[in-house]
Amino acid sequence: xxxxxxxxxxxxxxxxxxxxxxxxxxxxxxxxxxxxxxxxxxxxxxxxxxxxxxxxxxxxxxxxxxxxxxxxxxxxxxxxxxxxxxxxxxxxxxxxxxxxxxxxxxxxxxxxxxxxxxxxxxxxxxxxxxxxxxxxxxxxxxxxxxxxxxxxxxxxxxxxxxxxxxxxxxxxxxxxxxxxxxxxxxxxxx
Ligand code: S3P
Numbered sequence: 001x002x003x004x005x006x007x008x009x010x011x012x013x014x015x016x017x018x019x020x021x022x023x024x025x026x027x028x029x030x031x032x033x034x035x036x037x038x039x040x041x042x043x044x045x046x047x048x049x050x051x052x053x054x055x056x057x058x059x060x061x062x063x064x065x066x067x068x069x070x071x072x073x074x075x076x077x078x079x080x081x082x083x084x085x086x087x088x089x090x091x092x093x094x095x096x097x098x099x100x101x102x103x104x105x106x107x108x109x110x111x112x113x114x115x116x117x118x119x120x121x122x123x124x125x126x127x128x129x130x131x132x133x134x135x136x137x138x139x140x141x142x143x144x145x146x147x148x149x150x151x152x153x154x155x156x157x158x159x160x161x162x163x164x165x166x167x168x169x170x171x172x173x174x175x176x177x178x179x180x181x182x183x184x185x186x187x188x189x190x
Contacts, residue, residue: 008078008100009169012093012144013153014137015084015125016116017105021158023081026165036081037068044068053123062089073099085124085140093146101172103165104147107154109134148172 009026011019020036027034038049041064045052052061065086072080073095080100087093087102096102113133116122125133144150149172151164 008072008075008080009165010072010080010082010096010100010102011105011165012082012087012096012102012147013084013105014107014109014112014116014140014144015122016112016114016119017084017107017153018115018158018161019081019084019105022105022153022161022165023079025158025162027079029162029166030079033078034081035072035075035078037065037072037086038081038083040068040071041065041083048121050121050123058123069095072096075099087146088140088143093143097146097148101149101169102147103168104144104150105153105161105165106144106150107152109137111154112137 009030009032011017011023011026013019023036024034026032041052041061042048044064044067049061052064062085065083069086069092082096087096093102113130116125124136128136149165149168151161151168153161156164
């Protein structure tokens with residue numbers, strides 16, 4: 001199975017979309033490594049993301065995301081979950097598309113927001129009202145929409161979303177990454 005889709009699979013989407021849970025399931029099903037940009041940043045700084053925001057502010061966090069994107073260019077064949085704001089800057093989605101298939105886990109705002117609130121400390125939500133968070137989602141949508149594939153997560157659990165992502169990936173023929181060709185990247189599926 002690992003030969004079917006040789007390049008990285010990169011999940012983008014708003015907080016609460018299930019990028020981490022779905023990414024883990026996908027990685028297991030595909031026999032790939034799983035990488036999270038938030039984990040990379042936590043490791044770089046040696047402390048959790050809420051602390052990075054509190055001490056150094058959002059701009060510093062976004063600069064760390066720049067570094068993470070540069071490191072992602074070294075990845076081959078991984079499943080990568082990105083932070084909700086990572087693709088939402090000029091040229092970021094293009095940079096991600098250069099290293100893999102970008103999949104937007106979309107969904108109704110209400111469902112995403114509920115899940116995001118339940119899912120722990122999120123600095124981008126803590127200072128915002130529900131309306132402000134909804135407005136943030138609207139401003140981000142055009143960036144997410146630049147992904148090559150979109151899977152609507154509304155009403156689905158992470159297993160079901162992962163199955164939909166696999167279906168979408170298989171429905172899309174893509175040539176193998178050049179770096180993988182010699183080691184058996186047969187590349188396209190039906
Ligand atoms: C952020 C989303 C978070 C994390 C950081 C900023 C955002 O990731 O990267 O708190 O700007 O939307 P999740 O999307 O996994 O919550």
